[in-house]
Amino acid sequence: MPDTFLDSTELVLNMGPQHPSTHGVLRVILKLDGEKILGTDCVIGYLHRGVEKIAENRTYAQFNPYVDRMDYVAAISNGLGYCLAVEKLLNVEAPPRAQVVRVILTELNRIASHLLWLGTHALDIGAITPVFYCFREREEALKIFEQYCGARLTTHAFRIGGLQYETYEGFERDVKEFCKMFPPKVDEYEELLTNNRIWAGRLKGVGILNGDDCKEYGVTGPVLRAAGVKWDLRKAQPYSGYEKYDFEIPTRENGDTYDRYIVRMQEMRQSVRIMEQAVEAIPAGPILGKVGKVIKPPVGEAYVSIEAPKGELGYYVVSDGSTQPYRVRVRPPSYVNLQALDKMVRGALIADIVAVIGTLDIVLGEVDR
C-alpha cells in the first residue's frame, strides 16, 4: 500500500461551472482540508456578453432591452434603474401615473425574484417541495407581466420617461387578487421551513457576515439587512415615489444564512404592503413624460441606483451629447456580493458552500454582464 494512501495534505477541488447549485455558470475552486474549506477562488465571466460595450454602440432607447438580460429574474428592476439614470441625465421625471405603475410592477418582480431564490435555495439544501409552491405563485406574478407587456421574463416593461403601455383592463383587479392570495402562501412556505429542524440545522450559524464586513465588502440588499444594518435605498434615497408608501425594512441581527432567509420572507410581505397601497392610488394622467423621440441628454454624467432584489443596482451613465451613451457602467449587486463568498465560507464545511451561494442570491447574468 503506498504511503500516500492516507495522505492528509490539502486538496484542491473544482466546483462548477456545470454544477446545479451554482445557479448558472459559476466556477469555484475550493482548497480543502478534509471537508473543511480553507479558501476559495471564484472563476467568473462565462456569461460575459459585453453589455457595457454594447451600450456604447446603441442609442439610449435601443439599449433599454439589453439591461433586462443582466439580472433576468428581476428584469423590471434593471429596467427601472436604467430608465431613472437616463431620466436623471435628461432632467425629466416620469408622470405620477407611470411612477405608481412602475412601483407595482417592480415590487411584483421583487416577489417573483425572491420566490425563485426561495425555491432554488431550498432545493439546494435538499427540500424538494418549496420549489413547486414557489413556482406556482411566481406564475401568477409572471401572468400579470405577460398580460401587461407580452413578456414574462425579459419584460422591457418601462421606457425612458415613463411607460410604453397603458395598464390593461383588469390590471388593478389582478394585482389586488395577487395581494390577497399571496400572504397566506408565504405562511405556507414558512410552515414548511421556518421551524423545520433540518432547515434550521443547515442554515443557522452558517456563512456569517457581520455588518462591518458587509460595509467593507460593499455588500448590500438582504445580506446587509440580515446583519443588522437597517438600510434600504427605497427609504434612504427614495425614487419613483417610494417615500409615499408605508412599509418597514426587515432586519435581523446574526447575519447568517437563516437570518437572510427570514429577511427575504419578510420583504415579500412588505412588497405586498407597498403594492396594496399603490394599487389603490393609481392616478389618472399621461404615462410618458416629455422626452421626445430622439433621446439626446446634454453633456454630463449621473449615477443613479435603486434597491434591486439583490442589493444596490447602480447605473453610471456618461453622455457626450450624442444619441448614444458614451459610457454605461452597471454596478451589479450580485458581482459585488459574490466577492464576500470567500469570507463567508472559510472554515465552513463543503456542504455549507451550497447554502451560502444560494443565500447570496446571485444571478450569473448580472455577475458576468
Place this chain on the structure above:
Amino acid sequence: MADEQKPGGSEVPSPPAGEGAKPPAKPAADAAKPAPPKPAAPPKPPATMAATPWDSDLAREVKARFGDGVLAASTYLGQDFVLTKPESAVPVLEYLKLEADFDYLVDITAVDWPKRAERFDLVYIVYSFPHNQRIRIKTQIVDGFEPRTATGVHLTANWLEREVFDMFGIRFAGHPDLRRILMPEDWQGYPLRKDYGILQQDVRWVQENLGIESGQ
C-alpha cells in the same frame, strides 16, 4: 446633497434646470429634419459638462486637507464630485473613510477619452451610511500610469479594480491579485477601450480555445 434624496427631475437648483429646458426643444428640431436615423456628428453640443462649484463644509475640508491634490469640487444634477490629482485619489478615499464616515465604496470604474492627453477618467463612488450621502472622486490619468490600489482602504476594491484592469488595461500598483476577471486570462486587448471595436476579438485565442475560425 439634499437633491440626492429626491431623484428625478424636480430639482430647483438653477443650472440643471436650465439644462433641463433644452432636451424637449431639441427633438422637435430633429423631427423637422428629414428623419436622420443617426445624427452622427452634430457640432452643436457643448464640449463640457455644465457643472457648478460644490460649496459645502466637506468640500472645503477636503480642499484644505489636500491643497493642490484636489483640483475641483463640483456638482451636477445634484450629484457632487471631487476631481483630484491621480496620486491623491486613494488618500482622499482614505480620509473620507476614516474621518468623514464614507464607509462604503460603491463602485470603481473608468471612462476612456482617447483624444485627451490624460486618457482615462478613473471614478470612485463612495457612500456614507451615517450621513446618507454619496459622492464621486474622479481623477484623470494618462495611459500607462499605475494608480495606487484602494484595496488597503476598502476590501471591495479588489474585484472592482480587477474589472477595471480587465476592461481598460489600467494596472493598479500594489493590488494583491491583479488578474483578469471577466475575460479569459490570456486574452489580448482591453474591450472597453474606445479603440477596441465592437466586433473585435482575440482571433488567436478564439481559434485555439474554441476550435472555430471566428466567434462573430
